[in-house]
Amino acid sequence: MNTHASNRGFTLIELLVVISIILLVSSVIFIGGNAGAGAALGSSTRIVSGIAQGARGQAILKNAKTRLIIHNDLDADAEKYRRYFGIVYESSAGSDEWIAATQGTYLPEGIYFDPGLSVTHGWTTSAEIKLEYPRTVAKAAGTGEDFYYYEYKSNGTISTDPIDFKNDWLVLRAGTLRPDDSGDLDIVVEAEQEAITSALILRRSGTTTIVNDPDDIL
DSSP: OHHHHHHHHHHHHHHHHHHHHHHHHHHHHHHHHSOSHHHHHHHHHHHHHHHHHHHHHHHHHHTSOEEEEEEOOTTTOTTTTTTEEEEEEEOTTOTTEEEESSOOEEOOTTEEEOHHHHHHTTOOOOEEEEEOOSOSSOEESSSSEEEEEEEEOTTSOBOOOTTOOOOEEEEEEEOEEEEOTTSOEEEEOOGGGTTOEEEEEEOTTSOEEEEOOGGGTO
């Protein structure tokens, strides 16, 4: 009986992964037929929305704390920096041990997560974690590369300060990874890229709302 339940759970997890892959493939097709940063931004917004809902579903399915993670380690891998997203869930053993639920997904080239604007709009869990990702076995945090994260509780709600009832924002925008004015490699927003931005509001209930109007974000 326990074996049957375990197999059924595994099938549901695989379904979430397949949905994420479909979202990614459809986005690549969309970009191919609609060149430009605006099209890439729209595609990225849909990809991240799908990942957020996948993270929420994983939390409910596993009855475990789950995190949507965003790569933030420029020195370790510039290709992944702020455009590589994934999902991890906490091992049943606890102790801050995490297991990869997906292999990770890249946003289209030229679109990045913006932590500064996300905090400005109420990202109350602006936390970072070191992870060896992706891993299919439990591994304690503290080694590996740096990631930002948004956390879902085991019931699928967003984990935030219980006293602060603001929703969490996740802002995406166009940019170029190149040396800045000081000569350091960083994401630089050119003048023509300023308005190419979108956001997802990750509500405390666990639902996600997309914001496409730059005037509401910048």
